[in-house]
Amino acid sequence: MNKNRPVNLDISTIKLPITAYISILHRVSGVILYAVAGILLYMLDASLESAASFAELKESINTPLPQIIIWGSLAALAYHMVAGIRHLIMDCGIGETLEGGQNGAKIAFVVAAILIVLAGVWVW
Amino acid sequence: MVTSITSFGRSGLYDWMVQRITAVILAAYTVFIVGYIVCTPDLGYEQWSTLFSYFGVRIFSLAALLSIAAHAWIGLWAILTDYLTTRMMGAKATFLRVIAQMVLGVVTATYVLWGIEILWGF
Ligand code: HEM
Numbered sequence: 001m002n003k004n005r006p007v008n009l010d011i012s013t014i015k016l017p018i019t020a021y022i023s024i025l026h027r028v029s030g031v032i033l034y035a036v037a038g039i040l041l042y043m044l045d046a047s048l049e050s051a052a053s054f055a056e057l058k059e060s061i062n063t064p065l066p067q068i069i070i071w072g073s074l075a076a077l078a079y080h081m082v083a084g085i086r087h088l089i090m091d092c093g094i095g096e097t098l099e100g101g102q103n104g105a106k107i108a109f110v111v112a113a114i115l116i117v118l119a120g121v122w123v124w
Numbered sequence: 125m126v127t128s129i130t131s132f133g134r135s136g137l138y139d140w141m142v143q144r145i146t147a148v149i150l151a152a153y154t155v156f157i158v159g160y161i162v163c164t165p166d167l168g169y170e171q172w173s174t175l176f177s178y179f180g181v182r183i184f185s186l187a188a189l190l191s192i193a194a195h196a197w198i199g200l201w202a203i204l205t206d207y208l209t210t211r212m213m214g215a216k217a218t219f220l221r222v223i224a225q226m227v228l229g230v231v232t233a234t235y236v237l238w239g240i241e242i243l244w245g246f
Binding site for chain 1: 246
């Protein structure tokens with residue numbers, strides 16, 4: 001095979017469509033969720049251990065860093081879930097055309113953005 | 125046919141289905157827990173621990189935990205086989221990927237066992 005044939009896999013030179021952004025962010029949010037699952041387990045542990053550790057947890061998560069982590073986790077969850085549901089809807093054969101995929105991606109971005117803002121309002 | 129020994133169910137179709145079923149379980153559990161917390165403004169220890177003392181809630185939580193394990197295993201396998209490839213990593217790609225999967229296996233098993241201990245241990 002000719003080793004010098006031209007290939008262009010430099011993704012930074014390709015203009016990505018909206019569906020590519022929805023897809024890669026779904027992937028990124030999935031990895032984030034896997035990581036924060038450990039933090040959520042830790043909080044579940046502390047919240048159930050005893051009344052004292054529950055109160056302590058409630059106190060300590062009311063500071064900026066935990067709030068940002070919780071909001072970030074909720075944001076990843078909201079986005080991943082909305083994009084995931086879009087994925088499942090498309091698996092059922094709905095919105096599988098190019099236009100349908102683009103419209104679905106727009107709807108998913110808007111719904112996820114609303115949920116993420118609401119999560120922020122709830123945390124603060 | 126090339127069969128993979130590091131995927132979840134050893135067949136792409138089976139993995140695809142498991143990923144969808146676990147996605148639905150996780151979505152339902154998320155709505156349940158987030159809905160409960162949001163709808164209970166002055167949540168105290170009494171109420172919270174009572175909720176998790178119900179057998180049904182424990183089973184639902186266990187189902188969510190096992191779903192995370194299966195769902196994330198399949199999802200992360202897809203990601204690793206996309207990026208830790210010989211094209212991107214050279215000859216040591218398979219070695220790197222197997223190491224990465226061993227680490228993820230340990231983390232996932234820890235999540236599951238820890239979660240069971242939390243749910244049945246308080
Ligand atoms: C809460 C823990 C969760 C974790 C750790 C997680 C993690 C992941 C990961 C790592 C992937 C692989 C992404 C990729 O291949 O690009 C994935 C895929 C997927 N997730 Fe999740 N996820 C979670 C929850 C959910 C929920 C609640 C839904 C709800 C609808 C969902 C729906 C999906 C779907 C449909 C896919 C398949 C995408 C595909 O086939 O390309 N996930 N998830």
